[in-house]
Amino acid sequence: MLSRYSSALLALFIFSGAVGAIELRGNMIQGSLIRGKTTPGNTVLFNGKEIDVAATGEFAFGFSRDDVLEHSLVEVEPSGKRNEHKLYISKREYNIQRIEGLPQKYVAPPPEVTARIRKDNQQVGQARQTNDKRLDFMQDFIWPAEGPISGVYGSQRVLNGEPRNPHYGVDVAAPTGTPVYAPADGIVTLFVPDMYYSGGTMIIDHGFGVSSTFLHLSKGLVEKGTQVKQGDLVAEIGATGRVTGAHLDWRINWFKVRLDPELLVPSRKQ
The missing domain is CATH 2.70.70.10 (Glucose Permease (Domain IIA))
Incomplete structure (x- = not known):
């Protein structure tokens, strides 16, 4: 399943089917820390690389100062089913x-x-x-x-x-x-x-x-x-x-x- 999200909101929910939802908290802009939660037991990949997930489902990742504007977040369920989410972030201007x-x-x-x-x-x-x-x-x-x-x-x-x-x-x-x-x-x-x-x-x-x-x-x-x-x-x-x-x-x-x-x-x- 593929979902897309682009926003500067401080909280968002991306639904991934019958098993539940993935929650992301943070600004969808360069330089932002994103804090997330998935269904316990799922594996999470950010831009193709597995990131650590707590036993209760929490995880974190971040966008660098000059990061690219399109990113991939994938949940892999214990069954092997993959739920892919495209994240689109905003470019910033700096002083x-x-x-x-x-x-x-x-x-x-x-x-x-x-x-x-x-x-x-x-x-x-x-x-x-x-x-x-x-x-x-x-x-x-x-x-x-x-x-x-x-x-x-x-x-x-x-x-x-x-x-x-x-x-x-x-x-x-x-x-x-x-x-x-x-x-x-x-x-x-x-x-x-x-x-x-x-x-x-x-x-x-x-x-x-x-x-x-x-x-x-x-x-x-x-x-x-x-x-x-x-x-x-x-x-x-x-x-x-x-x-x-x-x-x-x-x-x-x-x-x-x-x-x-x-x-x-x-x-x-x-």
Whole structure:
């Protein structure tokens, strides 16, 4: 059976015949995390690749910043019957941000810090590959900090006149020491106080490859391995790493896929 869906709604239901329905929650646009539920016992394939499904039917996947606009989601029932759903997502336009006056060592880091940057990247990459079978990602997320938005997902930054990689988080501007709270339940899989680019860096795993990352922290208040509940105080905002002022850079990942945190929380003025 083939069904088609294209929408920017926050919730949708795709019926797959007599056995029940598949439910998807999320925005059908680039950068979105999609949370789903199928009939327990079914296998789910996203663009031809099997993804993990909980014993109770929950699963997650995401669309990257510049993802293609047509995707395939297939349910395979225990009998072998396949139910295919075509997903059509919307293309986004992104802002261009220019930042001047950044120390040149951060725009083009000196060769002697290459090993440090590589180690930082390896630690972050390893933490984001955590595939704990917890269902915290199904919660309605909350903002981790109070303050105005000073940077948005997907924006292209030009540092001292040189185009850089896109920004993959949402920035919340606030003074050093402002509390940072867990946006959903999870377990702390990383805290490093002094990464070269991101300064104080914390990752909280929410299960099935979904994780939150907090950058530029002045202080971490929980250790690696700590289980946290939504709203728990976990860190303080800072101005560490490559920054021009104190703020929280909050990121959401589905494994290596970088997603837009703003799509998970109530809208907030910039």
